[in-house]
Amino acid sequence: xxxxxxxxxxxxxxxxxxxxxxxxxxxxxxxxxxxxxxxxxxxxxxxxxxxxxxxxxxxxxxxxxxxxxxxxxxxxxxxxxxxxxxxxxxxxxxxxxxxxxxxxxxxxxxxxxxxxxxxxxxxxxxxxxxxxxxxxxxxxxxxxxxxxxxxxxxxxxxxxxxxxxxxxxxxxxxxxxxxxxxxxxxxxxxxxxxxxxxxxxxxxxxxxxxxxxxxxxxxxxxxxxxxxxxxxxxxxxxxxxxxxxxxxxxxxxxxxxxxxxxxxxxxxxxxxxxxxxxxxxxxxxx
Amino acid sequence: xxxxxxxxxxxxxxxxxxxxxxxxxxxxxxxxxxxxxxxxxxxxxxxxxxxxxxxxxxxxxxxxxxxxxxxxxxxxxxxxxxxxxxxxxxxxxxxxxxxxxxxxxxxxxxxxxxxxxxxxxxxxxxxxxxxxxxxxxxxxxxxxxxxxxxxxxxxxxxxxxxxxxxxxxxxxxxxxxxxxxxxxxxxxxxxxxxxxxxxxxxxxxxxxxxxxxxxxxxxxxxxxxxxxxxxxxxxxxxxxxxxxxxxxxxxxxxxxxxxxxxxxxxxxxxxxxxxxxxxxxxxxxxxxxxxxxxxxxxxxxxxxxxxxxxxxxxxxxxxxxxxxxxxxxxxxxxxxxxxxxxxxxxxxxxxxxxxxxxxxxxxxxxxxxxxxxxxxxxxxxxxxxxxxxxxxxxxxxxxx
Numbered sequence: 001x002x003x004x005x006x007x008x009x010x011x012x013x014x015x016x017x018x019x020x021x022x023x024x025x026x027x028x029x030x031x032x033x034x035x036x037x038x039x040x041x042x043x044x045x046x047x048x049x050x051x052x053x054x055x056x057x058x059x060x061x062x063x064x065x066x067x068x069x070x071x072x073x074x075x076x077x078x079x080x081x082x083x084x085x086x087x088x089x090x091x092x093x094x095x096x097x098x099x100x101x102x103x104x105x106x107x108x109x110x111x112x113x114x115x116x117x118x119x120x121x122x123x124x125x126x127x128x129x130x131x132x133x134x135x136x137x138x139x140x141x142x143x144x145x146x147x148x149x150x151x152x153x154x155x156x157x158x159x160x161x162x163x164x165x166x167x168x169x170x171x172x173x174x175x176x177x178x179x180x181x182x183x184x185x186x187x188x189x190x191x192x193x194x195x196x197x198x199x200x201x202x203x204x205x206x207x208x209x210x211x212x213x214x215x216x217x218x219x220x221x222x223x224x225x226x227x228x229x230x231x232x233x234x235x236x237x238x239x240x241x242x243x244x245x246x247x248x249x250x251x252x253x254x255x256x257x258x259x260x261x262x263x264x265x266x267x268x269x270x271x272x273x274x275x276x277x278x279x280x281x282x283x284x285x286x
Numbered sequence: 287x288x289x290x291x292x293x294x295x296x297x298x299x300x301x302x303x304x305x306x307x308x309x310x311x312x313x314x315x316x317x318x319x320x321x322x323x324x325x326x327x328x329x330x331x332x333x334x335x336x337x338x339x340x341x342x343x344x345x346x347x348x349x350x351x352x353x354x355x356x357x358x359x360x361x362x363x364x365x366x367x368x369x370x371x372x373x374x375x376x377x378x379x380x381x382x383x384x385x386x387x388x389x390x391x392x393x394x395x396x397x398x399x400x401x402x403x404x405x406x407x408x409x410x411x412x413x414x415x416x417x418x419x420x421x422x423x424x425x426x427x428x429x430x431x432x433x434x435x436x437x438x439x440x441x442x443x444x445x446x447x448x449x450x451x452x453x454x455x456x457x458x459x460x461x462x463x464x465x466x467x468x469x470x471x472x473x474x475x476x477x478x479x480x481x482x483x484x485x486x487x488x489x490x491x492x493x494x495x496x497x498x499x500x501x502x503x504x505x506x507x508x509x510x511x512x513x514x515x516x517x518x519x520x521x522x523x524x525x526x527x528x529x530x531x532x533x534x535x536x537x538x539x540x541x542x543x544x545x546x547x548x549x550x551x552x553x554x555x556x557x558x559x560x561x562x563x564x565x566x567x568x569x570x571x572x573x574x575x576x577x578x579x580x581x582x583x584x585x586x587x588x589x590x591x592x593x594x595x596x597x598x599x600x601x602x603x604x605x606x607x608x609x610x611x612x613x614x615x616x617x618x619x620x621x622x623x624x625x626x627x628x629x630x631x632x633x634x635x636x637x638x639x640x641x642x643x644x645x646x647x648x649x650x651x652x653x654x655x656x657x658x659x660x661x662x663x664x665x666x667x668x669x670x671x672x673x674x675x676x677x678x679x680x681x682x683x684x685x686x
Contacts, residue, residue, distance in 0.1 A: 003320065019330055020330060023320075023327065023331065023334065024334035027331060027334050027335065030316065030319050031312060031315055031316060031319075033312070036338070080509065084505060085507075088505065171475065172472060172475060173472055173677060173680065179339065180309065180338060183334050184334055184335075184337060184338045184339070185334065186343070
């Protein structure tokens with residue numbers, strides 16, 4: 001895929017971004033390296049992977065990481081019940097001869113599925129920072145050699161190396177070993193112009209005027225107010241969509257205050273904003 | 287381009303960012319396969335391949351600016367300077383490389399270099415200054431010749447992450463505060479981490495497995511893993527706000543603020559001559575306004591340090607905060623009154639709690655120059671003079 005095709009592909013998928021996103025993605029594809037995407041929550045990290053899978057027309061295999069995730073959940077697991085039943089059903093000595101550690105009893109989890117697929121796919125390792133360090137170390141083999149080791153079956157090498165995208169919210173520092181194996185992409189909150197473009201592309205039916213108001217208001221809220229959680233791009237989209245669906249075309253409308261739950265997710269933040277009368281229009285005017 | 291990448295990697299390494307050979311090779315490969323048509327594309331390619339952490343972006347940007355800045359034009363009036371330098375009637379012979387370096391220097395730099403020689407000439411002629419002047423001149427010109435027209439004689443600027451907290455200036459403090467907020471979250475997670483090994487890793491719960499197997503005629507078809515107990519460690523943060531810690535007040539507040547925002551049960555105390563708990567509502571604003579609120583709350587900022595008194599008060603008045611489940615984090619430079627008394631009190635606190643973590647914002651090389659609390663028997667003192675140190679502490683304390 002050329003850089004221009006990638007740009008056009010992202011545009012087609014309505015993922016609005018500039019070269020600061022497209023170029024690292026292109027480098028990762030050209031070098032055959034995993035892409036590590038970092039950034040605050042809701043800036044569109046997972047969306048990069050989704051859009052890329054559409055652009056490249058690859059199946060998306062997703063592995064959602066969490067604390068306590070281990071290789072049994074991520075890589076493979078033996079179908080224990082099936083093994084027990086096979087041993088019980090087989091008569092006498094035959095039960096012990098039959099190999100219950102064979103392909104037949106293997107349960108594929110996302111990593112193994114991605115590695116063994118005949119056609120390439122896009123493997124999304126989402127929120128890798130939430131997984132434990134042991135799991136991160138386990139991932140290194142997959143990321144560098146596109147292979148995994150199953151003790152009973154040996155090393156399984158990828159038939160068609162998957163495109164790998166890892167995302168992280170930086171709740172924990174990832175190891176340097178993992179970072180070095182990847183091409184790095186940091187997605188920041190978009191500026192007002194890009195935010196406006198995103199709104200116009202993603203929210204059908206939004207007027208240019210409302211988009212401007214939403215963008216300016218959110219800019220003001222992020223800068224002026226001390227919130228526990230500042231509204232992200234995805235929350236901005238949610239809010240805009242809410243406003244459009246409710247038929248509100250002006251933020252000066254008093255009903256707007258009832259929609260603030262779309263951008264503020266903490267009770268303290270809501271109180272803080274509600275305490276200032278007409279904040280939306282005030283910030284907007286500023 | 288090869289020279290540019292190598293010089294940038296060298297600059298970044300000198301600033302503290304680890305750029306590996308693999309990353310340099312990645313940059314070369316990317317550049318060979320994607321022709322960088324303009325400066326912006328070159329910037330993005332190098333950024334994606336050489337930097338693997340957002341915190342190092344400022345170092346990368348200054349290195350990129352330095353490496354791609356236009357070369358200064360050679361001076362037009364170079365004729366007189368290409369000759370050898372005369373010092374008190376003796377000719378200091380320069381080799382062609384040194385002459386070229388002298389000729390290529392910008393006018394101001396050349397004047398300042400020769401000015402040093404002139405000033406040395408005006409000194410009283412007590413000793414023989416010629417060898418020293420010759421050495422200075424040749425050393426300077428060699429440094430110029432090795433680099434690109436004097437650029438290498440400058441130290442590459444350090445990123446906020448690698449700068450001594452004391453030397454942060456201007457908008458760096460604001461950026462550092464933002465970084466501390468993220469690091470405080472990592473630190474909070476490291477010290478309060480639950481002991482959780484994941485389902486199944488704690489072994490098999492035989493009682494439950496046997497019970498479940500009854501419904502399958504005694505065949506253990508459903509295995510029941512033992513559930514690991516989750517233990518949340520509470521954290522007590524004790525910050526020194528005495529006069530000697532004034533210069534770190536921004537960092538102290540940013541750390542308190544960052545940790546208070548992500549640890550619900552965090553108890554924060556500040557101490558100087560007396561120890562005072564910090565009410566939680568003071569942390570609801572931005573770090574900047576928290577600092578002014580804390581200052582106006584007359585919590586003893588800028589006074590002397592009585593660590594012993596603070597720890598004794600903690601033991602006496604807040605015993606419920608000190609259990610085996612708790613971690614006490616102490617942020618102080620260790621300069622205090624009654625050092626043996628403070629060490630004893632710290633020992634007592636250490637025996638009551640799970641662990642004591644001491645963060646010292648003074649660079650380690652200065653620790654030997656002043657007497658501090660002897661902490662060897664009760665806790666480990668971590669250097670915390672840069673944000674990079676703070677991150678290392680968070681990593682070191684993170685016990686899986």
